[in-house]
Amino acid sequence: xxxxxxxxxxxxxxxxxxxxxxxxxxxxxxxxxxxxxxxxxxxxxxxxxxxxxxxxxxxxxxxxxxxxxxxxxxxxxxxxxxxxxxxxxxxxxxxxxxxxxxxxxxxxxxxxxxxxxxxxxxxxxxxxxxxxxxxxxxxxxxxxxxxxxxxxxxxxxxxxxxxxxxxxxxxxxxxxxxxxxxxxxxxxxxxxxxxxxxxxx
Amino acid sequence: xxxxxxxxxxxxxxxxxxxxxxxxxxxxxxxxxxxxxxxxxxxxxxxxxxxxxxxxxxxxxxxxxxxxxxxxxxxxxxxxxxxxxxxxxxxxxxxxxxxxxxxxxxxxxxxxxxxxxxxxxxxxxxxxxxxxxxxxxxxxxxxxxxxxxxxxxxxxxxxxxxxxxxxxxxxxxxxxxxxxxxxxxxxx
Numbered sequence: 001x002x003x004x005x006x007x008x009x010x011x012x013x014x015x016x017x018x019x020x021x022x023x024x025x026x027x028x029x030x031x032x033x034x035x036x037x038x039x040x041x042x043x044x045x046x047x048x049x050x051x052x053x054x055x056x057x058x059x060x061x062x063x064x065x066x067x068x069x070x071x072x073x074x075x076x077x078x079x080x081x082x083x084x085x086x087x088x089x090x091x092x093x094x095x096x097x098x099x100x101x102x103x104x105x106x107x108x109x110x111x112x113x114x115x116x117x118x119x120x121x122x123x124x125x126x127x128x129x130x131x132x133x134x135x136x137x138x139x140x141x142x143x144x145x146x147x148x149x150x151x152x153x154x155x156x157x158x159x160x161x162x163x164x165x166x167x168x169x170x171x172x173x174x175x176x177x178x179x180x181x182x183x184x185x186x187x188x189x190x191x192x193x194x195x196x197x198x199x200x201x
Numbered sequence: 202x203x204x205x206x207x208x209x210x211x212x213x214x215x216x217x218x219x220x221x222x223x224x225x226x227x228x229x230x231x232x233x234x235x236x237x238x239x240x241x242x243x244x245x246x247x248x249x250x251x252x253x254x255x256x257x258x259x260x261x262x263x264x265x266x267x268x269x270x271x272x273x274x275x276x277x278x279x280x281x282x283x284x285x286x287x288x289x290x291x292x293x294x295x296x297x298x299x300x301x302x303x304x305x306x307x308x309x310x311x312x313x314x315x316x317x318x319x320x321x322x323x324x325x326x327x328x329x330x331x332x333x334x335x336x337x338x339x340x341x342x343x344x345x346x347x348x349x350x351x352x353x354x355x356x357x358x359x360x361x362x363x364x365x366x367x368x369x370x371x372x373x374x375x376x377x378x379x380x381x382x383x384x385x386x387x388x389x
Contacts (some may be wrong), residue, residue, distance in 0.1 A: 019219070022232075027227045028220045047325055050310040056367040060267075063242040073218070074362040075314075079330040098253060108235035139222055164306060 022160050023143040031139035032102035037085050044169070045133035051125055051167040058125075062114040066101050069093050104138050107128070111146075116138050124166050127159045128154070133169040149199065153192035157181035160190075267369060279370050281351030288348025294371070296378045304379030307372050311364055320383045324355055343384050350377045 019025060043049050052058060053065035069092040076086055092099050107113055118128075125132065130141035142148060152159055158173060160181045165171045174180070184190070193199065217223070229235055240246060240254040249256070263279075272278045277293040294300065315324040320337035327334045335342065342350075354373045357363035368376070 022219075023227075025219045026229055029222045030227055031222050031224055032226070033224050047314065047329075049314050051324075052310045052367075053314060057297075066243055070362075073328075075326065078332055078360060079326065096251075108233060109237040109239065110234050 009053060023145040028140055028143055030104060031137050032104060034102060034137060035100055036088050038139075039136050039138050041134055051132075055151060058115045059119050060116050062116060064115045069099060104140055105144060111199050113199075119166050120163070121156075121188055121192075122160045122163050122166060122169070122184060123152075123156070124159065124161050124171060126169055126171070131169055146199075150194060153194050156185070156190065156191045156192055160184045210288060215217060264369075268371060272370070275341045277348075278374075281348040281355070281373075283348075288352060290346045290376065292347045292374050292378055295375050298377045301378050301382055303372065304375035304377070304382075307368060308376050308379050311367060312376065315361075319387055320380065328362070335361075337380055347374075347377050350380065 043054075044051060054071055055064040056067070056071075058064040072089055073093055076089060080086060088099060091097070116157060119125075128142055128144075129138075132138060157178055158181070161168075161171060162180075205263055242255065244254045245252055246254040261283065275293070277289050281289055283289055310319065312320075313324065315326045315334050316322055316337060317324045322334035322336040324334060326332040351370075351373055353361065354376065355363060355365045365371075
């Protein structure tokens with residue numbers, strides 16, 4: 001009994017750490033309660049708004065940017081102007097106090113990530129954030145772990161798109177994807193870093 | 202047996218299997234240097250009195266760095282108005298395929314939601330809020346000068362919001378070039 005316990009205990013410990021310690025367990029599935037019941041399924045899905053209408057800096061900057069109140073108010077000054085669900089938005093416009101959205105995706109501070117580089121390389125939002133247009137509330141679907149980053153950096157071909165399809169949530173790879181990708185890697189001169197200093201700078 | 206109980210207890214306290222949805226912030230058993238004492242973009246700040254990490258530029262600041270130096274002082278390009286303050290009649294940059302394609306790309310992001318893919322004005326505001334949205338094909342808009350359209354995009358008009366911030370002057374001219382193409386192609 002003792003001997004079996006001695007063998008099983010370390011296995012359980014290792015298995016437990018592997019299972020519960022991985023970002024697959026700790027981070028994937030995080031879906032905070034946001035202060036406003038804003039829905040991507042409605043705005044990005046049903047109303048088919050482009051991601052960049054709100055996440056305007058995603059092509060040029062390291063951060064995608066959460067839209068300021070004024071962007072919502074482009075429409076909501078007139079659409080559903082009396083809705084209770086939007087009371088906080090109107091309050092924010094009046095006082096200038098930003099909405100306290102809760103951050104969903106967050107890398108450790110020692111890892112460097114840049115949206116602009118990936119979007120200009122033709123990597124779609126859906127490769128890293130999943131089908132946001134089907135989410136009522138945004139939820140993390142990828143682990144954002146180092147091995148996950150490296151899987152794609154070593155073999156980006158499956159994820160590369162024509163540059164005007166980056167925000168298209170319904171895009172799926174065509175049959176000649178690999179040919180297209182090898183062309184794109186050459187044309188766009190893509191060199192995803194796999195050395196440590198690429199991401200830990 | 203005891204170990205199975207332990208596992209059951211672990212799963213019980215930690216909640217659920219991999220990938221299940223939870224509104225509790227992620228817990229990292231080994232925090233490493235995940236959170237360093239630095240400000241993130243758009244984070245809250247307890248240093249600045251308005252509570253924001255990101256500072257508002259001084260009033261009247263114009264972002265110029267992505268634009269070629271020669272355009273900085275070109276009022277026709279930057280404001281759509283000539284030296285006398287009159288709206289310019291034509292687009293003050295060379296209109297080529299690349300400009301029109303850029304314009305189409307930007308139009309489909311920033312104008313399509315309300316004006317529809319073809320510029321008919323039957324977009325979200327009209328369909329969901331019954332807000333009359335001007336069709337870009339009416340004679341008044343066809344006759345409008347490039348400078349007037351530039352002014353509409355930059356400053357908005359009536360219920361149409363301003364798109365000065367997401368669109369640089371060169372993107373605004375690109376959109377106008379694309380609107381002209383739409384007007385020539387569709388007749389409604």
